[in-house]
Amino acid sequence: MSELKYHFASDNTAGVCPEAWAALEEANTDFLPSYGDDAVTKKACDAFRDFFETDCDVYFVFNGTAANSLALASLCQSYHSIICHERAHVETDECGAPEFFSNGSKLLIARGANGKLDLDQVRHLITHRHDMHYPKPMGLTLSQSTELGTVYQPTEIQAACALAKEFGLHTHMDGARFANALAALDCKAADITWRAGLDVLCFGGTKLGMAVTEAVVFFDRELGREFAYRCKQAGQLCSKMRFISAQWLRILTDGVWRKHAAHANRMAAMLAAGLGAIPNVKVLYSVDANAVFCMLPPEVENRLQKAGWKHYNFIAGGGSRFMCSWKVSEGDVKALIADAKGS
Numbered sequence: 001m002s003e004l005k006y007h008f009a010s011d012n013t014a015g016v017c018p019e020a021w022a023a024l025e026e027a028n029t030d031f032l033p034s035y036g037d038d039a040v041t042k043k044a045c046d047a048f049r050d051f052f053e054t055d056c057d058v059y060f061v062f063n064g065t066a067a068n069s070l071a072l073a074s075l076c077q078s079y080h081s082i083i084c085h086e087r088a089h090v091e092t093d094e095c096g097a098p099e100f101f102s103n104g105s106k107l108l109i110a111r112g113a114n115g116k117l118d119l120d121q122v123r124h125l126i127t128h129r130h131d132m133h134y135p136k137p138m139g140l141t142l143s144q145s146t147e148l149g150t151v152y153q154p155t156e157i158q159a160a161c162a163l164a165k166e167f168g169l170h171t172h173m174d175g176a177r178f179a180n181a182l183a184a185l186d187c188k189a190a191d192i193t194w195r196a197g198l199d200v201l202c203f204g205g206t207k208l209g210m211a212v213t214e215a216v217v218f219f220d221r222e223l224g225r226e227f228a229y230r231c232k233q234a235g236q237l238c239s240k241m242r243f244i245s246a247q248w249l250r251i252l253t254d255g256v257w258r259k260h261a262a263h264a265n266r267m268a269a270m271l272a273a274g275l276g277a278i279p280n281v282k283v284l285y286s287v288d289a290n291a292v293f294c295m296l297p298p299e300v301e302n303r304l305q306k307a308g309w310k311h312y313n314f315i316a317g318g319g320s321r322f323m324c325s326w327k328v329s330e331g332d333v334k335a336l337i338a339d340a341k342g343s
């Protein structure tokens with residue numbers, strides 16, 4: 001077997017993009033106030049407000065699990081519940097952190113095709129019980145892009161948020177791959193967030209190409225009123241904050257985020273086309289962003305394994321997942337396709 005190649009194993013196997021790296025270097029000067037009281041952090045928060053065209057509150061944490069769990073915890077009391085998709089990262093891949101940080105708020109599972117919430121199921125979960133023996137639904141979370149690589153259209157987000165609001169639920173978006181979704185939709189960031197009814201967004205930085213950071217953006221600022229305390233208590237307040245904020249400031253400037261996200265999306269489209277053209281390979285979902293899921297016949301699976309292309313099979317019921325990051329090149333995509341074909 002060849003040496004393992006991690007290019008497509010996840011979008012967090014790549015390193016730090018040159019722009020973020022340069023921002024880290026530039027931030028490495030002088031003595032500056034700590035814990036986010038520095039000028040770079042203030043500028044970065046303003047950059048978010050420009051980006052979203054609204055007066056939102058912004059907090060930085062180290063990873064997506066913390067961002068999601070702390071954001072969800074701020075939506076509800078321990079006796080409340082939060083509705084999510086059965087494939088949601090908060091349900092399947094956060095080791096119970098959302099329940100832990102909310103002191104026990106229960107996740108309620110809804111199904112839905114293509115990684116998207118079926119709103120009839122959501123409505124049922126909200127309305128079928130009203131007694132005190134059932135944890136009262138208080139939050140709705142959706143992932144953009146979804147765990148299956150699909151992207152919610154603005155109208156779909158509006159509909160989901162409108163349903164939540166009809167019953168007084170708060171809305172959260174797991175945007176570990178928000179930039180990929182936004183680049184794919186080519187709309188305003190506001191149109192798939194607060195203007196569509198979203199209260200809080202976890203905006204992924206790490207998979208986009210930065211080092212160790214996700215932003216939690218509160219459009220409903222009242223919900224985030226004590227969020228700083230939550231971050232500190234959870235060990236998520238960075239003392240040398242400028243190294244996080246400098247990266248964000250750079251990525252949100254001059255469309256750097258779009259360059260990297262659109263590139264990753266393009267690589268995924270190319271990979272899907274190449275793999276999909278191989279006999280008996282079935283691409284499973286619409287490749288809207290930077291993920292490709294496919295059912296591979298055993299001979300293709302074996303050739304990829306032998307060539308060392310690391311990928312995961314546990315996420316979509318036996319399908320194989322390939323993720324594209326800012327760093328994968330056309331050459332990498334072609335090499336994987338060639339090995340899959342055995343050519």
Ligand SMILES: *Cc1c(COP(=O)(O)O)cnc(C)c1O
Nearest residue numbers: 063064065066089143147174176
């Ligand atoms: C990667 C990912 C996260 C964040 O995971 P961490 O490893 O905690 O940074 C959150 N949601 C989704 C959908 C993800 O893919």
